[in-house]
Amino acid sequence: MPNWAYRSLRRSAGQRSAPVTVTVGAPTSGLEGAHELPHGSVETVPWLLAKMPYLGSEDVVKELKKALCNPHIQTDRLRYRNVIQRVIRHMTQGLDMSGVFMEMVKASATVDIVQKKLVYLYMGTYAPLKPDLALLAINTLCKDCSDPNPMVRGLALRSMCSLRMPGVQEYIQQPVLNGLRDKASYVRRVAVLGCAKMHNLHGDSEVDGALVNELYSLLRDQDPIVVVNCLRSLEEILKQEGGVVINKPIAHHLLNRMSKLDQWGQAEVLHFLLRYQPRSEEELFDILNLLDSYLKSSSTGVVMGATKLFLILAKKFPHVQTDVLVRVKGPLLAACSSESRELCFAALCHVRQVLHSLPGHFSSHYKKFFCSYSEPHYIKLQKVEVLCELVNDENVQQVLEELQGYCTDVSADFAQAAIFAIGSIAKTYTEQCVQILTELLGLRQEHITTVVVQTFRDLVWLCPQCTEAVCQALPGCEENIQDSEGKQALIWLLGVHGEKIPNAPYVLEDFVENVKSETFPAVKMELLTALMRLFLSRPAECQDMLGRLLHYCIEEEKDMAVRDRGLFYYRLLLVGIDEVKQILCSPKSDPSLGLLEDQPERPVNSWASDFNTLVPVYGKAHWATISKSQKVERHRLELPTNTSLAISGQLISEENKEGIQESPDSEALMLVPNLQLTAEYFEKTWLSLKVTHQQVFPWQGEVQPDTLQMALKVVNVQTIAMSRTGAQPWKAYLSAQDDTGCLFLTELLLKPENSEMQISVKQSEARTDTLHGFVSVLETVIGTIGDIKS
Numbered sequence: 001m002p003n004w005a006y007r008s009l010r011r012s013a014g015q016r017s018a019p020v021t022v023t024v025g026a027p028t029s030g031l032e033g034a035h036e037l038p039h040g041s042v043e044t045v046p047w048l049l050a051k052m053p054y055l056g057s058e059d060v061v062k063e064l065k066k067a068l069c070n071p072h073i074q075t076d077r078l079r080y081r082n083v084i085q086r087v088i089r090h091m092t093q094g095l096d097m098s099g100v101f102m103e104m105v106k107a108s109a110t111v112d113i114v115q116k117k118l119v120y121l122y123m124g125t126y127a128p129l130k131p132d133l134a135l136l137a138i139n140t141l142c143k144d145c146s147d148p149n150p151m152v153r154g155l156a157l158r159s160m161c162s163l164r165m166p167g168v169q170e171y172i173q174q175p176v177l178n179g180l181r182d183k184a185s186y187v188r189r190v191a192v193l194g195c196a197k198m199h200n201l202h203g204d205s206e207v208d209g210a211l212v213n214e215l216y217s218l219l220r221d222q223d224p225i226v227v228v229n230c231l232r233s234l235e236e237i238l239k240q241e242g243g244v245v246i247n248k249p250i251a252h253h254l255l256n257r258m259s260k261l262d263q264w265g266q267a268e269v270l271h272f273l274l275r276y277q278p279r280s281e282e283e284l285f286d287i288l289n290l291l292d293s294y295l296k297s298s299s300t301g302v303v304m305g306a307t308k309l310f311l312i313l314a315k316k317f318p319h320v321q322t323d324v325l326v327r328v329k330g331p332l333l334a335a336c337s338s339e340s341r342e343l344c345f346a347a348l349c350h351v352r353q354v355l356h357s358l359p360g361h362f363s364s365h366y367k368k369f370f371c372s373y374s375e376p377h378y379i380k381l382q383k384v385e386v387l388c389e390l391v392n393d394e395n396v397q398q399v400l401e402e403l404q405g406y407c408t409d410v411s412a413d414f415a416q417a418a419i420f421a422i423g424s425i426a427k428t429y430t431e432q433c434v435q436i437l438t439e440l441l442g443l444r445q446e447h448i449t450t451v452v453v454q455t456f457r458d459l460v461w462l463c464p465q466c467t468e469a470v471c472q473a474l475p476g477c478e479e480n481i482q483d484s485e486g487k488q489a490l491i492w493l494l495g496v497h498g499e500k501i502p503n504a505p506y507v508l509e510d511f512v513e514n515v516k517s518e519t520f521p522a523v524k525m526e527l528l529t530a531l532m533r534l535f536l537s538r539p540a541e542c543q544d545m546l547g548r549l550l551h552y553c554i555e556e557e558k559d560m561a562v563r564d565r566g567l568f569y570y571r572l573l574l575v576g577i578d579e580v581k582q583i584l585c586s587p588k589s590d591p592s593l594g595l596l597e598d599q600p601e602r603p604v605n606s607w608a609s610d611f612n613t614l615v616p617v618y619g620k621a622h623w624a625t626i627s628k629s630q631k632v633e634r635h636r637l638e639l640p641t642n643t644s645l646a647i648s649g650q651l652i653s654e655e656n657k658e659g660i661q662e663s664p665d666s667e668a669l670m671l672v673p674n675l676q677l678t679a680e681y682f683e684k685t686w687l688s689l690k691v692t693h694q695q696v697f698p699w700q701g702e703v704q705p706d707t708l709q710m711a712l713k714v715v716n717v718q719t720i721a722m723s724r725t726g727a728q729p730w731k732a733y734l735s736a737q738d739d740t741g742c743l744f745l746t747e748l749l750l751k752p753e754n755s756e757m758q759i760s761v762k763q764s765e766a767r768t769d770t771l772h773g774f775v776s777v778l779e780t781v782i783g784t785i786g787d788i789k790s
Contacts, residue, residue, distance in 0.1 A: 060090060060095070061095075061096075061097065061099045061100065064083060064086060064087055064090075064097075064100055065099060065100045065103055067083045068080075068083055068084075068087075068100060068103035068104070068106075068107065069103060077112060080107070080115070081112065081114065081115050081118070084104070084107055084115060084118045084119065084122075085118065087100060087104065087122060088118050088121060088122060091122065091125060097122070097126070098126045098129055098130060101126055101130055101133050102133065102136070104119055104122045104123065105119075105123065105133075105136050105137055105140055107119050108120070108123070108140050108144070109140075111149075113149075113151055113152065113155070116144070116152060116155060116156075117155060120141070120155060120156070120159035121159075123137040123140070123141070123159065124159055124162050124163060127163055127165060128163065128164055128165040131165065134163075134165060137163075138160065138163070138168065138171050141156045141157075141159055141160040142156075142160070142171065142175060144156035145157050145160070145175040145178070145179070150182070150183075150184030150186055150187050151186065153179070153182065153184065153187050154179075154184070154186045154187045154189070154190045156175075157175055157176065157179050157187065157190050157191060157194060158190045158193075158194070160172050160175060160194075161176065161190075161193070161194035161197040161198065162197070164201075168201065169198060169201050169202060172194065172198055172201075173198065176191050176194045176195060176198055177191075177211075177214075178191075179191025179194065180192065180195075180214055180215075180218065185221075185222075185223035185225070185226060188218070188221065188223065188226045189223070189225050189226050189229050192215065192218060192226060192229040192230050192233050193229050193232070193233060195211055195215060195233045195237065196232070196233040196236040196237055199211075199236065199237045200236070207237060207238065207240075207241070211237070212234065212237060212238065215230050215233055215234050215237075216230075216234070218230045219231070219250060219253065219254075220253065224257060224260045224261045224262070224265055225262075225265065227254075227257060227261075227265070228261065228264075228265040228268050228269065231244055231268060231269070231272055232268070235272075243275075244272065244275075245275075246272055246273065246275040246276045247276070248276070248279070250276075251273060251276040254269050254272070254273065255273070255287065255290055255291070257269075258290075258291070258294070263297065263298075263299035263301065263302050264301075266294065266297070266299070266302045266305070267299065267301040267302050267304075267305045270291075270294070270302065270305035270306055270308075270309050271305055273309055274308070274309060274312055278313065284313055284314075287313065288310060288313065288314065288320070291306055291309065291310070294306040295307065295310070295324065295327050295328055295331075296327075296330075296331070297331075300331065300334075300335045300338075300343060300347070303328060303331040303332075304350070304611070304612040305612060307324060307325075307328050307611065307612070308608070308611045308612040310324045311324060311604060311605075311608035311611060312608055312609065315605050315608065318603070318604065321604045321605075321608070322358070322604075325354055325357075325358060325361065325604070326361075329361065329362065329365075332347055332350065332351055332354070333362070333365055333368050335347035336348055336351060336368060336369070337368060341375075341376055341379060344379055345378060345379055345382060345617070346616075346617055348369075348379065348382040348383060348386060349382065349616040349617045350611065350612075350616050351386055352382070352385060352386055352389070352616070353607055353610070353611065353616045355386070355389045355390075356601065356602045356607065357601060357602055357603060357604045357606075357607070359389060359601060360389075360390060360392060362386070362390055363390045363391075363392050363394075363395065366387065366390045366391075366395050366398070366399060367398075369383045369386045369387050369390065370383070370387075370402055371383050371384070371402075371406065377411060377413065377414060380406075380414050380417075381414065381417050384403070384406065384414075384417050384418055384421045385421070387399055387402070387403065387421065388421045388424045388425055391425050391428070391429070396425070396429050396432065397432070399425070400422065400425065400429075400432055400433065400436060403418045403421055403422050403425075404418075404422070404436050404439075404440075406418035407419050407422070407440055407448060408443070408448075412447040415447065415448060415451075416447060416448075416450075416451040419437070419440065419448065419451040419452055419455060420451060420454075420455060422436055422437060422455070423437070423455030423458060423459060426455070426459055426463070426466075427459075427462055427463065430459070430463050430465065430466050431466075433459075434459070434466050434469050434470065434473075437452050437455060437456065437473075438469070438473040440452050441473055441477050444479075444480050445480065446480050446481065446482055446483070447483075449477050449480040449481055449486065450480075450481050450482075450483040450485065450486030450489075451486070452477075453474075453477060453481065453486050453489045453490050453493070454485055454486060454489040456470045456473070456474070456489070456493060457489040457492055457493055460493070460496075460497065467497060467500070468500070470493070470497075471493075471497050471500040471501050474490070474493060474494075474501055475501065475502070475503055477490070478490060478507050478510070484520040484522060484523055487511075487520070487523045487526075488522060488523055488526045490507075491508070491511065491523070491526045491527050491530045492526060492530060494507055494508055494530055494534065495508075495526075495529060495530025495531065495532075495533040495534050496530075496533060498530075498533070498534040498537060498538065499534075499537040499538065504534060504538075505534060505538055505541040505542055505545070508527065508530060508531055508534065508542075508545065509545050511523075511527050512527070512531070512545045512548060512549050515527065515549065515552055516552070516556075521559040521561055521562050524553070524557070524559070524562045525561065525562055525565050527549065528549065528550075528553065528562070528565050528566060528569060529565075529584070531545065531546050531549060532546070532569055532580065532584055533584050533585065536577070536580065536581055536584065536585060549566075550566050550569065550570050552566075553565070553566030553567075554566045554567055554570060614626075669738055669770055669773030669774060669776075669777065670738060670739045671715065671716035671717065671736050671737065671738055671739075671774075671777070672716060672736075672737045672738065672739060673716045674716075675716065675718045675735060675736060675737050676718070677718055677720065677735045679720055679721065682720045682733065682735055682745065685743065685745060685764070686733075686745050686747075686762060689745065689762040689763070689764065690762065691760050691761070691762055692761055692762055692763045692766060692771060693759075693760070693761040693771055693775055694758065694759065694760050694761070695758070695759045695775065696756050696757070696758050696759075697756060697757050697759070697779075697782070698755060698756055699750060699755055699756055699757040700755060702725055702726060702730075703725065703730055703732075703750060704725065705722050705723075705724065705725060705732075708722075708732070708781075708782075709722065711781045711784060712734060712781060714781075715777050715780075715781060716736060717734050717735070717736045717746075717777070717778075717781070718734065718735045718736065719732065719733075719734055720733040720734065720735055721733045728751075729749055729750060729751050730748075730749075730750040731747065731748065731749055731750075732747070732748040733745070733746070733747055733748075734746040734747075734748065736774065738770055738774075740765075740770075741764075741765075742763060742764055742765045742767055742770055743763070743764035743765075744761060744762075744763060744764075744771075744774050745761070745762045745763075746759065746760065746761050746762075746778065747759075747760040757782070759775070759778060761774065761775060761778075
């Protein structure tokens with residue numbers, strides 16, 4: 001195991017450690033003569049640590065301990081602080097500094113704020129690891145919570161609330177309540193946030209009604225930051241009940257305090273005001289008039305929050321919504337030109353959202369969306385998408401010239417996106433775009449030619465009037481196409497419009513001669529269809545090659561889809577040419593159906609609730625998936641997260657992934673993704689449960705751990721420990737959890753002498769339905785990776 005992994009395992013609780021892959025029985029550095037995993041037990045992280053050399057220098061700890069105890073250093077304030085800084089520096093580098101815990105606690109008895117802050121940082125890190133000494137740290141912090149200096153009181157209270165250890169709630173409750181009534185605003189700010197931390201420490205216990213009432217009363221505090229912190233704490237504490245309630249008195253109070261809040265607080269309050277619905281139109285417009293100035297704030301967050309509030313409140317007044325979007329045009333354009341790339345990208349996504357309801361809203365500012373050479377790839381792609389929606393009769397020439405320049409960009413992906421953008425504009429301005437695309441074909445560059453041909457394929461279907469120009473541009477481009485999508489597009493064009501392309505049969509003949517070396521089945525199927533169509537219009541030139549292609553597809557082709565397509569066409573030809581024409585040359589779809597056209601304008605109310613969220617960034621469908629995962633996450637058990645499993649590399653094929661993910665038997669079971677279960681917790685739980693299911697499968701050959709781990713990861717099954725390849729007996733321990741919180745612990749045992757694999761499953765809750773689903777998932781995974789014969 002590398003040094004960095006060891007240091008990560010030594011970190012304190014509450015800090016996320018680096019991913020570590022533990023393969024039981026594998027020879028690793030510092031683990032000479034590792035033992036095999038014994039039957040019925042699990043190797044734990046402490047077992048590994050006990051057998052690994054200490055990577056930090058004990059001399060350093062002794063030296064620092066001696067320096068902290070030196071009275072000459074203690075009397076020198078600067079030297080004493082420097083020693084403490086050395087301790088913190090070594091701690092952040094991963095060295096174990098818990099040996100100087102007592103000395104650091106003593107160092108907290110000082111009036112130096114900087115020194116106190118350093119000591120509190122140390123105590124917060126090592127107190128959970130030293131339960132026997134943690135009481136000293138808590139007593140020290142409790143004492144400092146009564147210090148005359150409000151900065152010390154606030155710092156001590158914040159550090160105490162940050163401790164993550166059992167039983168600390170009873171010690172922090174009274175200091176937090178005292179802090180809520182403290183005269184110093186800084187202490188009240190910390191105490192309000194401490195209420196939320198204290199509630200989280202209690203877990204699923206009932207909400208303290210007295211504490212909630214206290215926080216609601218603090219919404220009228222004179223300090224604006226205390227007010228905002230109260231809103232956030234109430235939101236966290238009342239999360240299970242729907243969050244903080246905003247009634248009319250609270251809403252009006254927050255509106256009147258808006259001018260005294262900083263920009264961060266204004267954005268937060270605007271978010272909470274979305275929960276209040278005015279009772280009358282008069283009240284509604286009073287609120288809008290009061291918030292009107294925030295549409296021109298210098299903070300983008302405040303502008304976006306105010307815009308969303310306006311759009312939601314004015315949902316019955318479309319003209320007001322339109323006026324608001326016109327007024328925020330300037331701030332949105334400024335955000336699109338921001339030096340912050342993240343802000344720029346989010347603003348561009350929101351511009352695209354606005355354009356769904358107001359096409360051409362930013363057309364007069366189209367130059368703002370021209371790409372700069374230094375901009376990252378993802379911003380360039382967004383700007384190109386926006387430019388496509390801003391084209392009109394006045395700027396089409398300038399926009400097309402700009403996009404034409406992007407088509408020769410050094411980034412192939414960006415160049416292809418620009419070509420597709422020209423194809424999108426070609427639906428309206430066909431002649432100019434076809435001319436540009438034809439010029440691009442003359443560059444004879446593979447990635448450009450491929451995308452241009454794909455664009456031509458879509459264009460001739462939607463705009464039949466450009467077919468003649470496209471057919472004249474195609475000859476000669478086949479030499480620069482190697483991509484599967486490009487080949488399919490070219491073959492489709494040659495098949496559908498081959499009678500207008502003189503060399504169409506000869507180009508298809510080249511594809512037929514090289515069909516054995518073609519690696520993409522989709523290209524072969526497209527070639528079959530195109531040659532059948534061309535045969536109907538030019539039979540003399542295509543008869544021989546069609547016969548050769550059908551013979552190859554039926555007699556030699558291994559892909560069943562291609563073989564079936566060949567058999568279908570062969571049998572269709574036996575029926576008669578008229579039937580072939582009726583099937584392959586049936587009337588084409590009407591382009592007016594709009595399958596390739598832009599979506600119609602959407603009313604503002606259809607996306608107003610998504611404004612100023614991550615929906616425009618991720619997309620509605622993707623965000624729905626993420627939100628669903630977040631809901632499932634709430635059902636997870638509170639498990640330690642010190643150990644995680646890191647697997648990298650493409651170890652299984654895409655076909656196997658699809659087979660695993662689409663198992664029909666596991667559709668009713670939803671396993672929680674990214675479960676992180678420590679080896680200690682697994683062992684403790686495993687020994688406390690009984691086996692609920694055991695099954696034996698015949699097995700041939702050895703297990704490949706890397707491949708199996710990746711396959712299990714695909715279906716959200718965590719690998720706790722696994723023997724190396726060739727170990728006898730071979731074992732693996734797995735864990736998974738469904739969306740209801742039921743935990744599945746599994747042991748895989750392979751005995752080569754019996755040529756069988758035994759699966760033993762234990763459940764935290766006895767549920768037959770989910771058990772069968774989980775076993776089905778395991779069968780699918782193991783059947784995909786290995787050679788199981790039921």
